Amino acid sequence: MTKPLESSLPNRPEGLQPARTTDLAGLVDYAPEAIVSRTLVKTGGGSVSIFAFAAGQELSEHTSPFNAVVQVLDGRAQLVIGGETVEASAGEAVLMPADVPHAVRAPERFKMLLVMLRGDTD
Numbered sequence: 462m463t464k465p466l467e468s469s470l471p472n473r474p475e476g477l478q479p480a481r482t483t484d485l486a487g488l489v490d491y492a493p494e495a496i497v498s499r500t501l502v503k504t505g506g507g508s509v510s511i512f513a514f515a516a517g518q519e520l521s522e523h524t525s526p527f528n529a530v531v532q533v534l535d536g537r538a539q540l541v542i543g544g545e546t547v548e549a550s551a552g553e554a555v556l557m558p559a560d561v562p563h564a565v566r567a568p569e570r571f572k573m574l575l576v577m578l579r580g581d582t583d
Contacts, residue, residue, distance in 0.1 A: 477501055486534040486572045489513045496520070507579045514538070514567035522564040528578045529557045536571030540564070 477483050489499050491513045502509040507527070511534075522541065531540065532554040540547045541564040542557055549555050551571075557563045565573075 485511060485574055489572060491515060491570055491572075494518070505579065508575075508577045510575045510577075511572065512575060513572045514565070514570060516567055516570045519566040520564060522562050524560055524562050525557070525577070526559055527580075528559045530576040530578070531555045531557060531565070532574040532576075534572040534574055536567075536569050538571045538573060539566040539568050541566070 488501070489497050489511045491497070492515060494515050494517070496515070496518045497513045498510055499512075500508060500510045531538070531549065533549045533551050535551050537548065537550045540549060540555055540557070542555070543561045543563070547555055
């Protein structure tokens with residue numbers, strides 16, 4: 462008898478079911494005047510997290526030694542990457558290169574998926 466797929470995945474990502482579609486935006490709720498985050502996957506190769514930003518919230522400028530991809534799931538985000546402002550709306554993705562200062566701002570409430578890619582930055 463074959464084992465069910467779920468039981469054969471010992472490190473199943475939190476909130477994600479194997480071989481099933483997932484409403485990513487539904488995995489995190491908005492909170493008044495806050496940024497809510499949830500890590501879905503974390504391995505030596507990187508991480509996948511989901512964020513919900515209330516309008517007016519922001520992550521101040523910082524750098525990361527790894528490339529990261531932001532995909533906006535709901536609403537509209539404002540990213541500042543290397544001094545350049547990038548507006549991204551639901552369905553759009555933006556690469557934030559390693560070692561380049563960046564900030565994330567919420568001109569309106571929005572949700573995003575953040576994929577951090579650890580390893581070579583080339």
